[in-house]
Amino acid sequence: MKKSPFQRYFHIPLTASLFCGVMVTPLSGYAQDNSSFTPEQHKEIISTVRQALKNDPSILEDAIIAAQQKRTKQRTESASKTLAEKKNVLMNVLPTDGFIGNPNAKNTIVEFFDPRCPYCKKILPELVQLTKDDKNVRIIFKIVPILGENSVLQSRAIVAATRQNGYVSMMKAIMDSKEEITEDTIKTIAKQQKLDADRLIQDMKAASVTKALEDNVQLLRDLGIDGTPALVINDKKIIPGAVSYETLKTILQKEGR
Template identity: 40%
Template sequence: MSRFTLTRWIPGACALGLGVALAASLTLDRPAHADGSEFTAAQRAQIVSIVRDALKSDPSILADAITSLRAQQEGNAQTKALAYVRANQLAVQSADAQYIRGNPAGRVTVVEYLDPRCPYCRRMEPIVNDLLARDHDVRFVQKLIPILGQDSVLETQAIMAAARQGGAEHLRAALMTDTQHPTIERVHELARAQGLDTARLDADMKSPDVVKTIETNMAQAQGIGLDGTPTFVFGTAGIAPGALSRDDMEAEIAHART
């Protein structure tokens, strides 16, 4: 999964939180104040010694605690993200027809936030194609977010501009399977192969509508706390980052249907 700097795991901060939690767990008679003011200097030294000795004798304590804290953090992030999706369901699930695949009237809407240059997004293409060929009750929305630099911006703008000529899906597929370095000349070559007017494409790439769509998609990505591509939103029931297997996709869709 390509990293995106909206959220980030910070080991140092978690280790600090762990020390406070372990110290608190070792006070048996009464809870401590957050600032430690209930402890004498001798008591604090004793707590530090006990914690240090425990970690030396069983280092798995630290690993287990970090795993638990990470799971709790991820659970909280998922809850917050789903709350955003439910509050903004219409906006999250809406898109120009050019970015909707599968059945436009499908009962379950799956939204994919992707970068056309992301190798993991590219890896998902055949899996998504297979899924939509098997399940005809899925409305699949693709939202482009250029998070990997200027090459991503170039391809995203080109795909969105191609939508004005009815060629967004074909140009997206061509770009995401292309192995050459993206340049405007290469974009033109692929666009011409799809029967697109490259002069019009150039004019539309920097149009206010294209800029606004990119900004909207990025704002939604920030709203769900997206930290990588691809990220999938399954109805209002689940959010899954990273390249998924077909079985994982089908399981998430089944859950969204319930």
């Protein structure tokens, strides 16, 4: 079965990936360089490494910690670079984005979300409340369908609704729905939101909708974010996971413009 371009990308567990990086790569390097060592020397090297690890397992532990620290530093530096490079994309509402709050607010929160993500559903009311309580905050929504084919279907409907100024209303209705979301369900929800349902279904197939979703997922990856929800505060700070209303207020006080 062909995988969707939006299908969630999985990572090798940290310990396994680091073990591969620390141990397997060097050993495979020896294996490829047959001119450097004789088979007996190659065997002796492997035996020496194995014995060293048996005698002092902390060698591997130290290597894993060092590799983890290096990876964290690299991801942080990469994310900071991406935040700077993608400032215009993050800080401006694109035609395929949704937003709530004061369009001229001093502070901007960008939320990456999947409509099927339970934590995204949990945090949405708090984001809405925040914009009601603080007129210096706006929320820009960037949808990333990373939880399977049904996420793609729902995401297409929400992005396509921008053509009828219905992004936020469709987003809320779909995420609040207790029913299984199908094309028929989407039509019903669209009609309830006073949208042209047939036009919406047609717009969902547009190449611009597909590209918007692909671009959002790529941006998520470039920022080193592995899941949803994820918040970007004023194109400077990334907050992974769902956070409470009070935590958001505190962060804005520290990171606000």
